[in-house]
Structures are given as C-alpha cells and as structure tokens.
Amino acid sequence: MFFTYLRRELSNRRKQSVIIAIGMAVAIALVMIVNAVAAGVSDAQDDVLDSVYGVGTDITVTQAGEPGGRGPGRFDVGSDDGEASDDGGSRSFDQDQLAVARGTASFDASALDTVAGIEHVAGTTGTLVLSNTSFSGEVPDFGQMQGGQGGGPGGGDAQSAPTGGADGAGGSAFSIDAFTVTGVDPAADAVGPLTAVEVSDGRGLETADNTSGDDGAAGTVAVLDSTYAESADLAVGDTVTVGGTDLDVVGVVSSTSGEGVSTGSDVYVPLALAQSLADLDGQVSNVYVQADSSEHVDAISDAISAALPDVSVSTQADLASSVTGSLSTASDLVSTLGLWLSVIVLAAAFGIAILFTVSGVTRRTRELGTLKAIGWPNGRVVGQVAGESLVQGLIGGVAGLALGLVGIGVINALGITLSGATGTGGFTFGGPGGFGGAGGAGADAGAGPGAAGGGPGGGGGGGPFGGAADAAQSAVDVALHAPVSVTVIVVAIGLAVLGGLLAGLVGGRRAARLRPAEALRSVA
Amino acid sequence: MSAAEVGVGPTGPATAPTGAPTETKDRAMYEISQLTKTYTQGKRTVHALQAVDLTIGTGELVSIQGPTGGGKSTLLQMLGGLDRPTSGSITLDGTDLARVSDSRLTRVRAETIGFVFQGFNLIPTLTAQENVETALVPGKVPAAARAARATAALEQVGLGDRGAHLPVELSGGQQQRVAIARALVKAPTVLLADEPTGNLDEQTRDEIVDLLEGLWKEQGLTVVMVTHDSTVARRTQRRLRIAGGRLTEI
Numbered sequence: 032m033f034f035t036y037l038r039r040e041l042s043n044r045r046k047q048s049v050i051i052a053i054g055m056a057v058a059i060a061l062v063m064i065v066n067a068v069a070a071g072v073s074d075a076q077d078d079v080l081d082s083v084y085g086v087g088t089d090i091t092v093t094q095a096g097e098p099g100g101r102g103p104g105r106f107d108v109g110s111d112d113g114e115a116s117d118d119g120g121s122r123s124f125d126q127d128q129l130a131v132a133r134g135t136a137s138f139d140a141s142a143l144d145t146v147a148g149i150e151h152v153a154g155t156t157g158t159l160v161l162s163n164t165s166f167s168g169e170v171p172d173f174g175q176m177q178g179g180q181g182g183g184p185g186g187g188d189a190q191s192a193p194t195g196g197a198d199g200a201g202g203s204a205f206s207i208d209a210f211t212v213t214g215v216d217p218a219a220d221a222v223g224p225l226t227a228v229e230v231s232d233g234r235g236l237e238t239a240d241n242t243s244g245d246d247g248a249a250g251t252v253a254v255l256d257s258t259y260a261e262s263a264d265l266a267v268g269d270t271v272t273v274g275g276t277d278l279d280v281v282g283v284v285s286s287t288s289g290e291g292v293s294t295g296s297d298v299y300v301p302l303a304l305a306q307s308l309a310d311l312d313g314q315v316s317n318v319y320v321q322a323d324s325s326e327h328v329d330a331i332s333d334a335i336s337a338a339l340p341d342v343s344v345s346t347q348a349d350l351a352s353s354v355t356g357s358l359s360t361a362s363d364l365v366s367t368l369g370l371w372l373s374v375i376v377l378a379a380a381f382g383i384a385i386l387f388t389v390s391g392v393t394r395r396t397r398e399l400g401t402l403k404a405i406g407w408p409n410g411r412v413v414g415q416v417a418g419e420s421l422v423q424g425l426i427g428g429v430a431g432l433a434l435g436l437v438g439i440g441v442i443n444a445l446g447i448t449l450s451g452a453t454g455t456g457g458f459t460f461g462g463p464g465g466f467g468g469a470g471g472a473g474a475d476a477g478a479g480p481g482a483a484g485g486g487p488g489g490g491g492g493g494g495p496f497g498g499a500a501d502a503a504q505s506a507v508d509v510a511l512h513a514p515v516s517v518t519v520i521v522v523a524i525g526l527a528v529l530g531g532l533l534a535g536l537v538g539g540r541r542a543a544r545l546r547p548a549e550a551l552r553s554v555a
Numbered sequence: 556m557s558a559a560e561v562g563v564g565p566t567g568p569a570t571a572p573t574g575a576p577t578e579t580k581d582r583a584m585y586e587i588s589q590l591t592k593t594y595t596q597g598k599r600t601v602h603a604l605q606a607v608d609l610t611i612g613t614g615e616l617v618s619i620q621g622p623t624g625g626g627k628s629t630l631l632q633m634l635g636g637l638d639r640p641t642s643g644s645i646t647l648d649g650t651d652l653a654r655v656s657d658s659r660l661t662r663v664r665a666e667t668i669g670f671v672f673q674g675f676n677l678i679p680t681l682t683a684q685e686n687v688e689t690a691l692v693p694g695k696v697p698a699a700a701r702a703a704r705a706t707a708a709l710e711q712v713g714l715g716d717r718g719a720h721l722p723v724e725l726s727g728g729q730q731q732r733v734a735i736a737r738a739l740v741k742a743p744t745v746l747l748a749d750e751p752t753g754n755l756d757e758q759t760r761d762e763i764v765d766l767l768e769g770l771w772k773e774q775g776l777t778v779v780m781v782t783h784d785s786t787v788a789r790r791t792q793r794r795l796r797i798a799g800g801r802l803t804e805i
C-alpha cells in the first residue's frame with residue numbers, strides 16, 4: 032500500500048515531480064561536476080608537483096638566492112668576451128651561461144647528511160637545478176648589454192631579435208635559448224625528480240655515469256625530457272650544449288603522470304657533472320626528503336629548519352599552494368565560483384522541493400485528515416508524505432547522477448590542458464624582475480618546453496632577458512582529467528537523500544499537525 | 556424536558572424497526588455527559604456544544620438534525636474521537652475518548668469506528684479496491700487478506716466489478732458506496748456518517764440509505780447519522796436535533 036500510494040501520488044502530480052526532479056538533477060549534476068573538476072585540478076597539481084619534485088617527496092629543502100646575485104639574468108659582455116669582428120664595429124657572440132636557477136642558491140651537500148640523520152626520514156636525495164642560457168647574436172661594439180635594467184624589451188618575445196638594443200642604441204640582434212638542467216644522483220630511485228619519469232627512448236642515467244668520464248670524472252651524458260627534446264629537435268645520439276660543453280644525449284624520459292604532462296626539467300645530467308659544469312663542486316640546490324610516515328612530516332620539517340637555519344623547507348602542502356599558472360586559476364575558479372554556484376543552485380533546488388511538498392500537503396489536507404480519521408497513525412501519514420519526498424529526491428538524484436556523469440564526460444572529452452609552475456620557496460624563479468611564474472608572456476621564448484600554455488599573461492618588464500628566464504622555468508602542462516570517484520557518486524546520492532529528507536521533514540511536520548477532524552471539512 | 560433526561564437510557568424495542576437487532580440494545584455504546592466544545596478564534600469564542608448529555612444504546616440507528624452551524628459535525632467529531640471536548644466526558648464502550656492517549660484514540664478510530672463523509676473523501680489517486688484497503692492499513696492485515704476482505708466489502712455494497720476504478724471514474728453514489736465499504740471492511744462496532752447523502756440526488760440518496768439500513772440490520776452496528784434531510788431522518792428509529800450547541804430529542 033505504501034509504495035502503491037506513493038507511486039500514484041507522484042505520478043498524479045507529475046508536473047511538480049518533474050520540476051522538483053529537474054531542479055534536484057541540475058543541482059546535483061553541478062555539484063558532481065564541480066567536485067570532479069576540483070579533484071581533477073587537484074590531481075593535476077599533484078602531477079605538477081610529482082613532475083617537479085618526484086613521487087613520494089614529502090619535504091623539499093631549498094635556499095633562496097640573493098637578488099641580483101649569480102643568476103642567468105646577467106651576461107657580461109666585456110670587450111674581451113666573444114668573438115670580436117671588425118666589420119661594421121659590431122661583435123657577434125655565442126655564449127653559454129650555466130648557473131643556479133634564478134632566485135635560488137646552492138648550498139653544501141653536507142645538508143643531505145644532516146637531513147638524513149633526522150628521525151623518521153626515510154630517504155633523501157640532492158639535486159642541483161641549473162638554468163642554462165645561451166645567448167648568440169650581434170651587438171654594436173660597446174658593452175652596454177647589461178642585465179638587470181628594468182623595463183627592457185625582454186619581457187616580450189625574446190626569440191625575435193629586437194632591432195633596437197636594450198639600451199636603445201640600435202643595431203643589436205641576438206637570440207636567447209634557455210632551458211633547465213638538473214643534476215641528479217642516478218642512484219636515487221626512491222625519492223627525487225627521477226621517480227616521476229620513465230625512459231621512453233635510450234636509457235636513463237646510471238650510477239656509472241658519475242665516474243665514466245676522464246680520470247673518474249662524471250661522464251658527459253644527458254637525458255632529455257621528451258617534450259623538450261621534441262621542441263629542440265633533439266634525439267638520442269645528438270649532443271646538447273650545456274655550459275659550453277657538448278653532452279651526449281643518451282636517453283629521453285617522459286612523465287609517469289600520464290599523457291600530456293611534461294617532466295620537471297628539460298635536461299637531466301649526473302649530479303657530479305652538473306656540479307663541475309657549473310663550477311659548484313659539492314653543492315646542491317634542492318634536497319628531497321621522504322618521511323617514513325605522513326604524520327611525521329611536520330616534525331621532520333621543524334627539525335630541518337632547526338638544523339639548517341638558512342634553508343627554506345616546504346612540505347607537499349606548501350608546494351601545492353605554490354603552483355601557479357592556469358592551473359591555479361582553474362583551482363581558484365573551481366573553489367570559489369564553482370562552490371558558490373553549487374551552493375546557490377542546491378539551495379534553490381531544495382527550496383523548490385520543500386515548497387512543492389508543503390503546498391502538496393496543504394492541498395491534501397482533507398485527504399490526509401481522512402486517513403487519520405479512519406485510523407492511520409500519525410507516523411504512517413507522516414511517513415507517507417516523507418517517503419514521497421524522499422523518492423522524489425532520489426529520482427532527481429539519479430537524473431542528476433546521469434546528467435553529472437555526462438557533464439564530466441564532456442569536460443574530459445574537451446581535453447583541457449592546464450599549465451602549472453611552482454613559484455615560491457625559492458626553488459624556482461621568483462627572483463627580481465617580477466617573474467612570479469604566471470607567465471604566458473614569454474611562453475614561446477624559443478627554449479621553453481612549450482612552457483606556460485594558457486596562463487594569464489604575467490611576467491614581462493623585468494630585465495632584458497626576462498623572457499628567457501621565464502621560459503626556463505619548469506612549467507608543466509597537464510591535461511585536465513576530472514575523475515568520477517566513489518566520493519562524487521556518494522555525494523550526489525547523499526545530496527539527493529538530504530534534499531528529499533529535508534522536504535519530507537518540512538512536509539511531514541505539516542502533515543503531523545493536521546487534525547483528523549479536517550476530514551469533515553466541507554468540500555472545497 | 557431537558558436533553559439530558561431524554562437522552563439517558565436505552566431506547567425501547569417498540570420503536571425499533573422490525574428486524575433490527577435487539578439483543579444488545581440494553582448496553583450503552585456511548586455515554587456522554589456535560590459535553591462542551593468551545594472554539595476560540597481570536598477574540599471570538601463559539602460554543603459549538605453546550606453541556607450535552609446523551610446515551611446511545613448498542614445497535615441504535617440515530618439521526619441528528621439541526622440548522623447549519625448548530626453543532627452537528629462537532630458532536631460527530633466527539634463521537635468519532637476526531638477531536639477532544641473542552642469539558643465533560645464521552646465514553647465509547649467504556650473508553651473515555653476525552654482522556655485516552657492520542658495513540659489509543661487512533662486505535663479506537665482504526666478498530667471500532669467507521670466513518671462516512673458527505674464528500675465521500677476517497678483518496679483520488681487510489682482505486683476503489685485500494686481505497687477500501689486503506690482502512691486495513693492500521694490493523695497491519697497481510698496484503699492477501701486485505702485484498703480479499705476489500706473485495707468482499709465492495710461486493711457487499713454492490714460494486715464487486717468496480718474495484719479497479721479510480722474515484723473520478725465512479726458516480727457520486729458509487730463513490731459513497733466505496734466509502735461505505737471502506738468504513739465497514741474493518742468490521743467496526745460504530746458507523747458515523749456526516750451528511751452521507753448531502754451530495755446525492757434523491758434516488759441515489761434512497762439507495763444509500765437503503766444500503767446503510769440494510770448493513771445496520773445485518774451487522775448489529777450502532778449508527779449515528781447527521782442529516783438535514785427529514786426524509787432520511789424519518790427512516791431512523793431515533794431522531795435528535797442540535798441547535799446552538801444544545802441537543803434535544805425529536
């Protein structure tokens with residue numbers, strides 16, 4: 032009787048039922064989509080972090096560089112540099128500069144042992160992240176091409192040779208090629224950037240590479256990121272010039288985070304090689320730390336800070352909030368607009384459901400009163416009304432689930448690519464010159480691995496080489512995949528039940544207050 | 556002669572129509588004393604019932620007449636346990652309807668009292684058969700037995716072939732028959748009817764009254780029927796009149 036009555040009642044007021052179901056469905060679908068996209072964006076952030084910091088890294092240790100210090104933003108073009116050519120009084124250059132990434136500083140590798148000695152640390156590895164900037168071109172025969180001049184043209188497209196020099200003297204023509212070089216310990220396979228890559232061609236770096244060179248020095252080998260290799264038209268067997276030295280490309284790696292994700296660096300070389308090329312023996316710029324359990328991360332973080340006062344220590348959570356680019360825009364959009372839109376639409380849908388339920392009870396005053404008059408217990412009448420609302424909500428929930436799945440499918444089919452870069456903690460390039468990392472401006476600066484896809488045009492306006500420096504930043508592209516998780520489905524069903532219960536509660540309260548004597552009311 | 560005096564005591568067999576059950580008449584079904592119901596609406600108070608004394612014997616067929624607003628429906632509400640009196644007592648078969656708990660009152664309505672309304676009050680979305688079955692829901696009768704009893708009740712009111720019809724597909728008289736089947740399917744001891752023929756034409760009215768009278772005779776029911784129709788009232792063995800909340804015997 033309960034279900035027969037319920038079914039009849041709902042199909043009898045089909046119009047209201049459909050409106051309630053549609054409202055509920057739209058709200059639930061919206062919540063699902065926002066939820067899934069949020070999860071997708073969060074996954075993308077994880078992918079970015081994995082690519083840059085490796086899988087399983089809990090803590091990253093870096094040290095901020097002094098502004099204006101050694102960095103790729105400065106070339107010294109003195110009268111004795113480059114190849115002077117006497118024709119027309121200009122000089123042509125082909126210069127490579129390899130230095131610690133801008134805004135960061137290297138520090139003694141003994142920090143590794145210090146960190147490894149801390150309780151609950153499961154693994155550590157050190158890397159030396161360098162930025163290689165090669166500069167080639169012609170300038171008039173005076174050495175005014177100094178970096179650090181604000182407002183230069185470098186913020187724009189650095190690939191096209193500006194016809195006027197940074198000094199406005201005219202007659203200059205140059206191009207800049209910048210890429211990141213990361214010196215890694217080939218033996219570190221548990222923690223560090225190499226944990227997020229897989230070899231797609233050739234081979235990866237091996238422990239032997241540390242000593243395979245002349246006199247036991249590191250071998251002059253390099254492994255390239257597949258995205259970078261493609262954009263720079265390099266393959267296994269070619270050579271890549273790092274800091275003026277030609278290195279043999281022995282392998283190409285790609286991200287394990289999936290299709291469309293670039294790895295954290297353009298070029299990987301053995302740590303010892305990176306140290307010697309950059310003249311930074313015994314130095315590292317990043318220490319990756321893995322905790323034995325996530326609950327110890329904070330304690331380890333504090334211990335590192337105490338032991339190494341000069342460094343900055345970032346946990347995964349800190350790093351996640353440091354992701355910039357279109358990824359962070361998407362993340363903000365989802366968490367603010369998406370959230371509020373969901374809340375408003377959900378409230379509206381619940382409101383409609385409640386309103387219709389209450390008006391339904393009012394319309395059925397005599398009917399429900401009659402049931403009470405013929406002996407239906409109050410609870411049975413209330414249950415009937417609440418049951419109707421609940422089923423109503425579930426119908427909306429199922430429709431919403433279907434709608435939401437379709438919506439999520441559409442979003443995934445769109446193949447949206449987000450770009451993320453990490454921009455704080457001194458790890459990357461938040462140096463002077465205003466390159467917070469959000470740059471689309473320098474995206475095509477020649478060397479970049481297709482850097483910074485659709486980011487809001489940040490950057491620009493720094494030193495003359497700002498564009499190049501920006502491109503050198505390890506921006507990572509990630510295809511947005513909004514996952515349909517159990518959580519999303521549970522949330523959808525839960526909201527449907529909640530909406531139904533809420534309407535049922537309000538309607539049921541009203542039904543409970545109906546007097547059985549209402550049955551005797553004269554026919555309206 | 557006050558209403559209290561005339562109402563007290565069983566009605567003699569001499570006034571009962573032939574064939575009416577007589578053996579149980581000596582016991583009172585309802586005993587009402589000093590029953591008062593006052594409605595307060597804002598500043599206005601309405602004395603719908605004023606110190607009503609009444610005894611209705613088991614198996615009696617009673618009609619209540621009176622002007623509109625006189626208190627007929629209010630009295631029927633008290634008899635049916637649909638509302639509580641402001642003061643006074645009303646016992647049904649020994650149970651004081653003014654004082655029992657809500658759940659007990661609900662059980663009395665479910666088991667002891669059958670209701671028939673002027674507007675039929677069928678559930679519009681349920682078929683005739685299902686409407687009759689609703690009366691057996693509180694008794695938790697198993698589905699199969701429920702269906703069988705509902706079918707039998709419909710046959711009893713002459714609608715054995717209309718079980719699958721929705722109320723809108725039935726005439727007024729047929730709807731009232733379904734309502735009567737609903738009232739009787741649970742085998743109540745009391746049948747209360749508020750203007751059961753008020754919405755019907757004369758011929759249908761007579762058919763419904765015939766039906767009620769027949770059931771009364773067959774089942775030994777105590778029947779109280781509110782009506783403003785003297786033709787209907789004349790067919791009852793005992794006629795009461797209520798005006799201004801005061802009850803008198805006719």
Ligand SMILES: Nc1ncnc2c1ncn2[C@@H]1O[C@H](COP(=O)(O)OP(=O)(O)OP(=O)(O)O)[C@@H](O)[C@H]1O
Nearest residue numbers: 594595596601603622623624625626627628629630
């Ligand atoms: N719920 C209520 N609230 C306030 N006043 C009420 C209520 N129910 C009835 N009354 C008043 O009590 C008085 C008696 O009403 P009742 O319905 O018993 O009259 P009735 O004899 O059945 O009239 P009718 O022939 O029109 O059905 C009327 O004045 C009515 O307005």
Ligand SMILES: [Mg+2]
Nearest residue numbers: 627628629749
């Ligand atoms: Mg009335």
